[in-house]
Amino acid sequence: MKVLGIETSCDETGVAIFDTDKNTIVSEQLYSQAAKHALYGGVVPELASRDHLKKLIPLIELTVQESGYTLNEIDGIAYTAGPGLRGPLLIGASTAKAIALSLGKPSVGVHHMEAHLLINLLEDPAPSFPFLTLLISGGHCLLINSQSLGSYQIIGQTLDDAVGEAFDKVAKILELGYPGGPKIEVLAKEGDSSAFNFPRPMTNKSNLDFSFSGLKTAVYYEYKKYKKITNNQKADIAASFQAAVADTLLLKTRSALIETDLNELVIGGGVASNKFIRERLVTGLKETKIFFPPIERCTDNGAMIAYAGSFYLKETEQNMSLDIKPRWPLSELNHG
Numbered sequence: 001m002k003v004l005g006i007e008t009s010c011d012e013t014g015v016a017i018f019d020t021d022k023n024t025i026v027s028e029q030l031y032s033q034a035a036k037h038a039l040y041g042g043v044v045p046e047l048a049s050r051d052h053l054k055k056l057i058p059l060i061e062l063t064v065q066e067s068g069y070t071l072n073e074i075d076g077i078a079y080t081a082g083p084g085l086r087g088p089l090l091i092g093a094s095t096a097k098a099i100a101l102s103l104g105k106p107s108v109g110v111h112h113m114e115a116h117l118l119i120n121l122l123e124d125p126a127p128s129f130p131f132l133t134l135l136i137s138g139g140h141c142l143l144i145n146s147q148s149l150g151s152y153q154i155i156g157q158t159l160d161d162a163v164g165e166a167f168d169k170v171a172k173i174l175e176l177g178y179p180g181g182p183k184i185e186v187l188a189k190e191g192d193s194s195a196f197n198f199p200r201p202m203t204n205k206s207n208l209d210f211s212f213s214g215l216k217t218a219v220y221y222e223y224k225k226y227k228k229i230t231n232n233q234k235a236d237i238a239a240s241f242q243a244a245v246a247d248t249l250l251l252k253t254r255s256a257l258i259e260t261d262l263n264e265l266v267i268g269g270g271v272a273s274n275k276f277i278r279e280r281l282v283t284g285l286k287e288t289k290i291f292f293p294p295i296e297r298c299t300d301n302g303a304m305i306a307y308a309g310s311f312y313l314k315e316t317e318q319n320m321s322l323d324i325k326p327r328w329p330l331s332e333l334n335h336g
Contacts, residue, residue, distance in 0.1 A: 005306025008092030009084025014302030027067035049087030078309020081109025082325030137269035138164030156208030191235030
């Protein structure tokens, strides 16, 4: 089966083709709008929708061309149905449905966060269900007891800011620009991670939930102490903030592994591309088998949508309803 995957949940336009017979992504394209949204300090939904509309069809054509297949050889189309921004989701869903209708092929809506989780199964070696999952992105921070395909129990989540959102907000405080995650990671390399003792939020609580708004506030008040801050001082703040986030993720994940008695950990989402956080988790969880996707598969991409869709297309009939779900908790999936 050859699956065309379309990702348009936020500000990346991703397209890929997954071939189940070869068990590989045979072609993929990714276009990021980050530079455009940087002018506004964050994603502007209307601009994101317009850019998806402009870029999606050319990217699909290029992906198909580079795969060596024809569009008629595609067996089904998978698209991100949610969660995400309503306008961008509609662009992807309507395009997928139109292509499916023209080809007489099925289409299926994919849960964005399940796709982040499942893409690790394409790697070698790959994890095996059941396993613990840590999904860390701009919109989510989740600890999940992943029992089987489509069967996920959320055992910990953020009570306020997502971890990637905290990176963006701290980057704004430090006047680094958008997107904040990569900018903080780069600046933090020049700083001392022990310069400031920022809080590790909720790590003294018995539950597995996260909270990053207080940490962000602590950074804000530290920053405001300086009438004229130097780049070295900014670097120290960035490094100390990043270390606080990494420690918080490590401590909560370690507790979750003990509570669930699982020995495999799957990590995904855009923040999983942060090398400092990766290293902190690996060194702090030496007794656990940890699976990360490649850096390029951490951020939103069409490959994860094509791959996730391959599990569900075979049981899907042609359906033309635009069933997007901008707010779609992973716990509401009905596959399992």
